[in-house]
Amino acid sequence: MDVTAPHEPARPAYREGTEADVAALVALVDRAYRGDSSRSGWTNEADILDGNRTDHDDMLAVIGKADSTMLVVEDGDGVPVACFQLEHRGDAAYFGMFAVRPDLQGAGLGRRIIAEAERRARETWSAREMHMTVLSVREDLIAWYERRGYRRTGRTTPFPYGDERFGRPKRDDLRFELLVKELG
Template identity: 70%
Template sequence: MDTAATGLTFRDATDADVDALVALIESAYRGDSSRVGWTTEADILEGQRTDPEGVRQVIKSPASRLLTVEQDGRIVACCQLEHRDSHAYFGMFAVSPTLQGAGLGKIVIAEAERLARAVWDVTEMHMTVISVREDLIAWYERRGYRRTGKTTPFPYGDERFGIPQRDDLQFELLVKPLV
């Protein structure tokens, strides 16, 4: 899909995109570069957010797609969509820190929701967010997602998900009806 009004091109990721996608995701959430934007997790998690293997798994999975967003030939955002029965899972969402706060995230999530409805005919979008990320959860709530109160433990000890800097991390399920 090409969104001429915004200069954005949406497409599925390929193996050739893996390194650029890992760099984008890491820059949006970890380390000093992430502090340019507002989605940083640098104060609660160190280490990696993802790796080439994790990104490649999403690209290769028949139930998933890794939506890649380009502007002027450069990858500026991405998100994972995974078909799970009557709902889709939304994850691996990243927007370049230098572009955060300008409305790009709203455009990407709206397109992800549209695609999930159109391609899989699902009725809900699900996602999990680290429960202490109140600002991020509030952003999703403004997009129509609701907190469910259902939580799952953070995978402490599995450095593929980062190195926690606090002991109260867990994931909370957020849900939005897609009508």
């Protein structure tokens, strides 16, 4: 039996997202995190939250936000395979809305993308730190970020229960934890 491991695009291309990308990016983010299709990747939240991870209006707001950029990562054929948001916040940059197509997860693409995000934050805004928030119950994901130099701060914010824009929780212990990395 021939089992082929997923492989990342040889030379992913990065470009700024536009309004024309909104539908594809919403589908990519939801596919990476929610529902049965997300289960083929390891970053899914399917056992924690139901519903969508984002929607058209939220993605459009991210794309149009001042001091922020939504980057689309494309394969060699111009097909979006990942995305992430960078937002300038004083001496720091915020990294969010990170999604990699589930069938490409675990092949090294995410590691390359986060390194590119850090480089851009340093070069574009002279950011000294990268910040992100992660659901504190996502121990496997937090461990992945820790292997990339991020540290848990212990600073948490409550999950917005009752606001379906964030999904429908399947548990009552959700909160977001701030992770930080010095960019040097």
